Amino acid sequence: MSLLDGLRHRLRVLLRGGRYTHEQQAELHFHLATEAMHGTHAGAAPDDAQYAARRRLGNVTAVREEMRRAAGIERFDRLRQDLTYAVRQLSRSPGFTIAVVLTLAFGIGANATMFAIVDRVLLRAPEGIADADRLVQLRSSHTLRSGKTRTQVSMSYPSYVEFRAMTDLFDRVTAIRGPTLVPIDRGADATRAQGSLVADDYFATLGVQPALGRFFTRDETHETGGAQVVVLGYGYWQRRFGGSRGALGETLIIANNRYTVIGVAPRGFAGNTLVATDLWIPIASAEGLRFGGANWALQRGATWLTVIARLRNGTTPERARAHATVAWTAWNVPSSRGVLDAQARVPALLLSSLVPGRSDARPEHEVAKLLAGVSLIVLAIACANVANLLLARALRRRRETAIRLALGVSRHRLIAMFLIDGLILGALGGAVALLVAYLGVPLVRTALFAGTAMAEWSLDRRLLAFTAFTALAAGTLSGILPALQASRPSLAGALREGAREGAVHRSRTRVALLVVQGALSVVLLAGTGLFVRSLQHIGALPLGLDLDRVIIAEVQRGGNGHTAEQTRALYDTMRERVRTLPGVESASLSVGVPFRGQYALPLTLPGHDSLPGMGRGWAPFLYAVTDDFLRTMGTRIVRGRGLEPADERGPLVAVVSTEMARVFWPGKDAIGQCFHIDEREMTAGCTQVIGVAEDARRETLLDPSTPMQYYLSLGQAPQMMRGDITLVIRAANPELIAPLASAIHHEVQSLRPDLPFVNVRALADVVAPELRPWRLGATMFGLFGALALLIAAIGTYSVMHFSVAQRFHELGVRIALGARRGDILRLVVGQALGVTIVAGAVGLAIVLAGGRLLRDLLFQTSPHDPIVLLVVAAVPFAVAALASFLPAWRATRVDPVTALRAD
């Protein structure tokens, strides 16, 4: 601790300054007085004793001087002087100071914001988990024949049971489904909450203790158990029960069952993912939310669970992985069903960390990392700009500097003074940056990781340390160049010659800094442009449906004892009610929801052994719909006719997609052809094609493959599709989507008191997460790019302004010699444009060289997209012209008489 004690002492001396000298003096006084006292006790006269004491101590003044030196007071005095001087200088030009502090604040603030996000979302395990380093998530990967690797994050229940038995590798193993939104309560009170289905040992594996009540017992979570008990998340307990202990024993209707509250999870624990979980229920109890049908616990084919294991002490992840892979591969021999399985060559097991940044390669994570890099560029631009401003100021103060040098102030000290300037500005910038981060973090979090459990975000120690460090670095970086430049002896020599001679000096450093700023702005603008182009390309995709006009309303009734006719009647009533709402163009019913869940049933073509163009076990998607479904979705019929109300009970008919028609009946007219749906009763006969619809996106927006699909009349739906039906509604225009969605929710939800939560969403919102990486990339790059451009513009302006002031005399001479206003304008603006050309060239070179980094994040856009590069190269010119116009105009106003008379 010697370092700390010593530092503490130095700080004390620094802060007490002159008063510390008094302390030293008092100490010597005490010494002399005590010695004299001893002398008098020994019998000496008081005067003699005092004299003797002084003599023995030596020269008091010299001793005091040496004490001062030993304590380092002189050095601190100088530092304090420099600090006071710098503060006084900065407060004397508030405009300059504010501009610099704001520039740095945005640069540092952008970094602090991205640090807070990346640190919380990517670099740490979800909160509240004990010893997260020993936890692993089990995933599988398959190397396909094509050489590509597919990672599967979910596992089947039997796989989980087998992992659970590997007690030599894992202390505890648990399985989770979710969190997903589950319906809570019924009728008008119905809401939703993020619910997870959990297996044995969920909380024990994560090392969590209940805040209230208890967690599940083994019996309650066992696959044959399934007690209807629920554990609440801390936040949900607060919101729903006001944090009352009386919540224990209360009941909640979750999906189709009543659950009794038995416990509350601790504060700060949000589950095993970053999505805050509101409640946990045992898997076996969750009728209607499980996968894999009635024998889910034995179904190997249904992979739907996240499996998390705590490594046994002394077991390394590598060992666990090697051992578990051997066993796991033996159980999971690739079956012959399905394209993926048939192509799978090497199945392998992966153990990944719960820290998201270490395992997931989701586009949001990539974008977050990229943005963290981009924020560094913004900071670099800000530093370059501040360095430039400080340099300008240093040159303006050149006489003062020259005088200081002449008076023998060391170059060392001059450099220290400039650095102090930079550091003070950096510190102020850092303080304001905290405010920027405080406002920025919630914004970026919402944009990037909506729904993540970061509600209780605050300025934590790590962020403070990061900000302090960044501010220090930025201050040093901004201060060091001006310090070296302005204190250069040769320059100082030149400066002694007075303003006019010094004026012709053009700082190459300043121009270089401008080029750096300009080039980096170009890089950011190029990033913006590339993301915007990606969005444009996505927007231009032929979707075969109108994303911006469609609303879907999902009602999960889960059977519960109604006949098919009763169910249909209820949905017909809903459809009629919704259809009469103002602004609704059409409303239809569908089994199978676009982008939400698809059905595919085995087909047989008369005269064919297997279906053309498909692997075994794969079939086209089908939708059982009412007559106006295609019109509602905005999918056009290209041949034949669409479904009509009469088709509900007539002969079996279908509308097929263009792709299906092409693959099934190549070279023939699909209309009039027929196929068998195997699941239908054998007597049902052949389904006849009556029309061909355009191809439409159904699973994902961006999947380059075109899925085959066909549409049956809802009344002719195969037996296994008689369940929950979705309402699909078309709004008269896109602006009506938001008000209509809430009107529809109200209308349907209040129809019957036993309805669970009706999920009404715009189709555009359903697919929005797919577009988020590009939207976000475009927005954030755009924001940072605009910021960079603004900073660069300020930089250009200040440099040109200063340059004009410097060339005051020269310009006066030119005007006196007959230079016209246009010539002067060209001279000044031309100088700025010259810098911009170099900056643009350097920036484009960086983009061309570094574009690869962006390639994976772009959609059908080359990182060297010519249009983007062209626009991006043009923008800085406009900015430079604008920024230099005012100084140039001022240059034309130079009065030759004044200019020539000035010293």
Add this chain to the structure above:
Amino acid sequence: MTPPSNPSRRTDVLAGTLEMLVLRTLTLGSLHGYAIAQHLARISNSVLQVEQGSLYPALERLLRKGWVTARWAESPTKRQARYYTITAAGRKQLREKVSDYERVALAIARVMGRA
């Protein structure tokens, strides 16, 4: 205060050595500067002449290095005095210095043919 018995045989103390002596003295407990000076004079039988004037700068150096800490407290004579206390780092430093010193002393003794 007894004056040195034989002034001609006093030995000046080197700066680094003074710091070691001060640290050694402070292992007895917290002391003020005057007490340290007294102790040094008494222990060495006034053979080692500690220039009182160099004691205080030495203490300042020890403070800066973090080997001692200082605080103001009332002395038995009811006056405010600055008391110095050795820190853990100071003790460590002292141990190292003592072992250095012993090595050198032994070497010198060997050269002088006394060991």
